Amino acid sequence: MAENSINKYQCIVIGGSAGSLDVLLHVIPKLKVDFHIPIVLVLHRMNSYDSMLTELIATKTTLKVKEVEDKEPIKAGNIYIAPADYHLLIEKDRMFSLDFSEKVNFSRPSIDITFASAADAFGERALGILLSGANADGVDGMQAIKNADGLAVVQDPKTAEVSFMPAQAILNIEVDKILKIEEIPDFLNSLA
Amino acid sequence: MEANVVKDEEVELLLTDLLDIHGYDFTDYSRASLKRRINRLFTLDRFPSFAELRYKVKNDDTYLQRFVEEITVNVTEMFRDPFFYKAIATEVLPQLSTRPFIRIWHAGCSTGEEVYSMAILLEEANLLHKSLLYATDLNPSVLEKANKGIFPLSQMKQYSKNYILAGGKNDFSSYYTANYDHVIFKDTLRSKMIFSTHNLVSDYSFNEFQLILCRNVLIYFDKDLQARVFKLFDDSLEKLGYLALGAKETIKFSDISPKYTQLPDKEKIWRKIA
Numbered sequence: 001m002a003e004n005s006i007n008k009y010q011c012i013v014i015g016g017s018a019g020s021l022d023v024l025l026h027v028i029p030k031l032k033v034d035f036h037i038p039i040v041l042v043l044h045r046m047n048s049y050d051s052m053l054t055e056l057i058a059t060k061t062t063l064k065v066k067e068v069e070d071k072e073p074i075k076a077g078n079i080y081i082a083p084a085d086y087h088l089l090i091e092k093d094r095m096f097s098l099d100f101s102e103k104v105n106f107s108r109p110s111i112d113i114t115f116a117s118a119a120d121a122f123g124e125r126a127l128g129i130l131l132s133g134a135n136a137d138g139v140d141g142m143q144a145i146k147n148a149d150g151l152a153v154v155q156d157p158k159t160a161e162v163s164f165m166p167a168q169a170i171l172n173i174e175v176d177k178i179l180k181i182e183e184i185p186d187f188l189n190s191l192a
Numbered sequence: 193m194e195a196n197v198v199k200d201e202e203v204e205l206l207l208t209d210l211l212d213i214h215g216y217d218f219t220d221y222s223r224a225s226l227k228r229r230i231n232r233l234f235t236l237d238r239f240p241s242f243a244e245l246r247y248k249v250k251n252d253d254t255y256l257q258r259f260v261e262e263i264t265v266n267v268t269e270m271f272r273d274p275f276f277y278k279a280i281a282t283e284v285l286p287q288l289s290t291r292p293f294i295r296i297w298h299a300g301c302s303t304g305e306e307v308y309s310m311a312i313l314l315e316e317a318n319l320l321h322k323s324l325l326y327a328t329d330l331n332p333s334v335l336e337k338a339n340k341g342i343f344p345l346s347q348m349k350q351y352s353k354n355y356i357l358a359g360g361k362n363d364f365s366s367y368y369t370a371n372y373d374h375v376i377f378k379d380t381l382r383s384k385m386i387f388s389t390h391n392l393v394s395d396y397s398f399n400e401f402q403l404i405l406c407r408n409v410l411i412y413f414d415k416d417l418q419a420r421v422f423k424l425f426d427d428s429l430e431k432l433g434y435l436a437l438g439a440k441e442t443i444k445f446s447d448i449s450p451k452y453t454q455l456p457d458k459e460k461i462w463r464k465i466a
Binding site: 069070071083085086089090091092097098099100101102113116117120121144147 | 196200222223224225227228229265267408410411412414415418438439440441442
């Protein structure tokens, strides 16, 4: 990932639940065509069989969008989607691992797990963004990112369809940035 | 929350102890998941320090069993991914039905839910009488559970739904008897199962099979170990036999891949053609 070494952040993990898809459909089309930090999306989903999400997001960007495969290396310029019904972890050698252990916060994939794993693998070069949702998943993971000196970003709860998840993060963690939906694309583009 | 107390170096110390003292080789397991499991257990069992955890793993055999069971993932379901089972019933079993005898290996069977699912499919295909299901795992305690055939009643609603989606022909509850909050599955299913410990990391091939199922086990292994296990499966599979993996696992990038062809319906089932 030599082309990536100039960036402060080497991995952006975005977690969301209810109401987060609309945010992504607003943000992703506005990313630069040469956006070159890998983005990992961990979304709670209703249906364990749907692969629609990947296809839907792929129609919104020229970046490569793909559902993660086990032991896949993390590459710049890709948007990765956590598969339904597996936890998604990141290995120190910058590879994904899937995990079918117990649900966490009633969720699989759990945002907490991927955030914590990104913090462990990327340390201060991990960036987590927590979007709209009705569940407290992601808050502990955000804390792990903070503990590792990474950057914790939260969607402004006032702009969230369901404010509970970002509001919980703000309540419990010293987050670094609180962004309105329309501010998220510019913020991301300024990083890469 | 699960603490991140046990550090990378300490994980390695534990893995060395497990191998040197107890003969359990976890050194080629994926670290991210393993480290998380160890930290989860550290929190769950309220260890005051890493040193105490390490001491207990080294010296307390009862705790060792718990440790191994907890750091390996034992989450499973009956008829998980119903369309996978439908493919087994419609694509694989008809091909195997002409054999005088059917040997199936469930590698990493955990508490046995998939083995019982398979036995039900075989029964409905009228093949159970000439089948044997070998079910192996590295944890003796999960095998004990599997061998009893007792599962929580609370799960049956979900399993019954899965079973119907998988194309099940009967009333799912006809396969078990409920007793308070548990159910026990019929003896006729269990009579065709052989449970035994087997460690995919260190043990060898022990028979030749027509069908090997190993679902959501390889995701916990690194690439080298995955390659070794694929070789073990290849050595244990008859020509024209089938290998079935989990929804997110593939043989695509492995050395054995040229000898196999995937079934056309997208399910993770391969047939050995050479």
